[in-house]
Amino acid sequence: MKPFLSLIVTYLIVFNSFAQILKGPIPEKLVVLTFDDAPASQYDIVAPLLQEYGFGATFFVCEFPPNYQDSSLYMNWRQIRVLNDMGFEVANHTRSHAKITRLSQTEFNAELEYIERKCDSLGIPTPRNFAYPGYGLNGDILEYLKEKNYQMARAGGSRAYDPLSDHPYLIPSWATNENNKAEIMKALKEARDGKIVVLTLHGVPDIEHPWVNTPPKLFKAYLQYLAEHKYTVISMRELEKYIDFEEALRLEQDLSKPLKN
Numbered sequence: 001m002k003p004f005l006s007l008i009v010t011y012l013i014v015f016n017s018f019a020q021i022l023k024g025p026i027p028e029k030l031v032v033l034t035f036d037d038a039p040a041s042q043y044d045i046v047a048p049l050l051q052e053y054g055f056g057a058t059f060f061v062c063e064f065p066p067n068y069q070d071s072s073l074y075m076n077w078r079q080i081r082v083l084n085d086m087g088f089e090v091a092n093h094t095r096s097h098a099k100i101t102r103l104s105q106t107e108f109n110a111e112l113e114y115i116e117r118k119c120d121s122l123g124i125p126t127p128r129n130f131a132y133p134g135y136g137l138n139g140d141i142l143e144y145l146k147e148k149n150y151q152m153a154r155a156g157g158s159r160a161y162d163p164l165s166d167h168p169y170l171i172p173s174w175a176t177n178e179n180n181k182a183e184i185m186k187a188l189k190e191a192r193d194g195k196i197v198v199l200t201l202h203g204v205p206d207i208e209h210p211w212v213n214t215p216p217k218l219f220k221a222y223l224q225y226l227a228e229h230k231y232t233v234i235s236m237r238e239l240e241k242y243i244d245f246e247e248a249l250r251l252e253q254d255l256s257k258p259l260k261n
């Protein structure tokens with residue numbers, strides 16, 4: 001084929017696949033907030049603040065061993081239901097924050113299905129999105145998620161999410177802690193040119209896991225910055241407005257990119 005003609009063909013193929021994956025253009029300054037592990041502070045501090053700002057968010061819940069029954073440390077299911085009633089997304093982080101790469105498919109499914117059944121029994125929509133506990137993942141897990149019809153799965157990697165090249169089961173994110181404000185502020189500036197910034201937060205504050213602690217004052221500073229600079233702040237499931245996940249699931253699963261925080 002002549003070089004000029006092959007350029008046109010390539011352009012048409014690429015343009016066509018863009019058009020299929022995206023339902024419309026990704027707005028500038030689009031940020032997805034995700035909260036892991038169900039610490040009590042997400043109910044006491046995070047949810048009311050998000051509501052005040054009118055921001056969406058996804059809560060990836062689990063029953064974190066060994067202390068999840070201690071309500072001073074972790075949310076109970078009644079509180080998780082309130083998050084759903086407030087309009088937030090409740091999504092799956094396995095029952096026990098499992099080291100999933102060591103599990104058989106049957107064991108992995110049991111971890112997923114425990115959370116699905118809990119949600120079902122409480123009138124919370126069945127989770128369709130997942131976050132890898134400890135960012136542990138492999139090709140088998142991706143296959144299991146597909147068989148369970150999951151739509152998106154959040155990993156780490158400290159880079160922006162490009163819906164045209166990142167597979168929906170390998171959605172990258174940055175994780176906050178009490179010492180990385182400069183890194184997170186820089187990350188927020190990457191929400192442009194079709195890319196989306198996904199943040200992973202844990203407790204605000206996080207008593208059990210101080211290495212992922214975000215102090216309330218710092219959290220408020222992030223929310224204030226996002227509001228003042230007119231960011232659109234949404235949950236993972238709200239990405240469906242912009243992305244056709246049926247199409248996006250056909251993207252290559254590139255496990256060579258950074259996927260841990």
Ligand SMILES: [Zn+2]
Pocket residue numbers: 036037093097132133134
């Ligand atoms: Zn976790």
